[in-house]
Amino acid sequence: MKLFDVYPINDITITRAKGTRVWDNEETEYMDLYGGHAVISIGHTHPHWVKRIEEQLEKIAFYSNSIKIPLQEELATKLGEVSGKKDFELFLCNSGAEANENALKLASFHTNRKKIVAFEKAFHGRTSLAVAATDNPSIVAPVNETTNIVFLPFNDNEALAGYFNTNGHEIAAVIIEGIQGVGGINVAEDAFLCTIRRLCDDYGAVYIADSVQCGYGRSGQFFSHDHAGVEADIYSMAKGMGNGFPIGGIIISPKFKAKHSMLGTTFGGNHLACAAALAVLEVIEKESLMENAEKVGNFLQEELKSIPELSGVRGRGLMIGFDVPASHKNLKKDLLFKYKIFTGEAKPNVIRLLPSLALTMDDAAAFINSLKIAIAQYQPS
Numbered sequence: 001m002k003l004f005d006v007y008p009i010n011d012i013t014i015t016r017a018k019g020t021r022v023w024d025n026e027e028t029e030y031m032d033l034y035g036g037h038a039v040i041s042i043g044h045t046h047p048h049w050v051k052r053i054e055e056q057l058e059k060i061a062f063y064s065n066s067i068k069i070p071l072q073e074e075l076a077t078k079l080g081e082v083s084g085k086k087d088f089e090l091f092l093c094n095s096g097a098e099a100n101e102n103a104l105k106l107a108s109f110h111t112n113r114k115k116i117v118a119f120e121k122a123f124h125g126r127t128s129l130a131v132a133a134t135d136n137p138s139i140v141a142p143v144n145e146t147t148n149i150v151f152l153p154f155n156d157n158e159a160l161a162g163y164f165n166t167n168g169h170e171i172a173a174v175i176i177e178g179i180q181g182v183g184g185i186n187v188a189e190d191a192f193l194c195t196i197r198r199l200c201d202d203y204g205a206v207y208i209a210d211s212v213q214c215g216y217g218r219s220g221q222f223f224s225h226d227h228a229g230v231e232a233d234i235y236s237m238a239k240g241m242g243n244g245f246p247i248g249g250i251i252i253s254p255k256f257k258a259k260h261s262m263l264g265t266t267f268g269g270n271h272l273a274c275a276a277a278l279a280v281l282e283v284i285e286k287e288s289l290m291e292n293a294e295k296v297g298n299f300l301q302e303e304l305k306s307i308p309e310l311s312g313v314r315g316r317g318l319m320i321g322f323d324v325p326a327s328h329k330n331l332k333k334d335l336l337f338k339y340k341i342f343t344g345e346a347k348p349n350v351i352r353l354l355p356s357l358a359l360t361m362d363d364a365a366a367f368i369n370s371l372k373i374a375i376a377q378y379q380p381s
């Protein structure tokens with residue numbers, strides 16, 4: 001049997017990893033500033049994470065949600081402490097799309113309404129409703145098409161207020177990434193998030209903060225929405241949550257009332273996933289990784305801004321994007337194959353940095369050095 005060929009892949013086979021380094025099957029070392037798409041939060045194969053998973057594996061890996069799983073309560077308590085959202089409640093699932101799917105569904109149950117406001121360039125996942133709320137028609141199958149979703153311009157207070165003015169009482173939810181990831185690292189302005197909060201309050205709609213990529217400390221705050229000083233009603237999470245162990249979840253404001261069977265999953269919240277997620281939070285706290293993300297991220301942004309060939313340096317913490325000129329369109333490939341550095345990309349010509357939150361200042365400086373050398377290759381001699 002062959003694999004269903006849906007991924008454009010690089011011809012590299014990674015066989016081991018440690019911290020912000022990965023090695024291929026020929027023992028070539030790479031610096032990882034991509035983290036497998038913002039997934040590696042505390043560093044590859046962190047010893048505390050490995051130990052907690054191994055110890056859990058010896059006891060029990062999985063049982064369904066038909067029994068008590070105290071690790072889920074432990075995770076909810078820890079998540080409340082580290083995120084500062086102690087009065088929220090946790091529902092666990094397996095991926096980012098599933099988290100958003102549940103968030104949107106819950107908003108619809110809660111309001112008994114159908115309309116969802118999403119934004120241009122948004123990416124919320126590939127399941128039915130999440131993909132319908134994703135601004136990319138090429139990944140929306142005919143069966144996913146719905147008139148219940150409207151896309152408005154990002155960071156446009158007037159357009160949002162205008163839409164609420166005429167349709168406000170039909171809107172179940174507004175869903176927004178605090179920093180658009182797949183869309184090219186576009187930061188939601190604080191004032192825009194405040195407008196969303198106010199309009200949702202005025203019209204009884206639910207504010208969903210898609211924090212799948214920008215959450216879990218990546219922006220320097222636990223949720224990037226925290227920078228705006230407003231609180232969403234539901235936060236969806238996944239990527240950094242398990243440091244590579246598949247787990248997702250939503251945290252839900254106390255204004256929602258749970259009802260048996262309204263949400264559910266077979267695998268979500270299993271023992272092994274909870275152990276991995278607890279290890280991540282313990283390391284984020286113990287190693288002050290949010291503070292590190294802010295410090296190293298600020299350094300990277302300043303350095304990137306000083307490179308004349310680059311423009312539009314943006315982001316927060318260790319979620320950074322910049323534009324490269326069309327003449328440098330192979331820069332990302334060169335960084336990977338010549339300089340052995342993984343970065344991410346977004347079209348057209350955007351490079352994204354999504355490293356582990358434990359990236360050191362030395363590694364950040366080494367990256368800037370390699371980037372300058374790589375860019376210099378394009379200069380006329």
Ligand SMILES: Cc1ncc(COP(=O)(O)O)c(C=O)c1O
Nearest residue numbers: 095096097123124125181212213
């Ligand atoms: C903001 C955002 N939401 C949702 C998702 C979907 O997550 P998953 O691929 O785990 O389903 C992604 C994935 O890139 C994302 O970036």
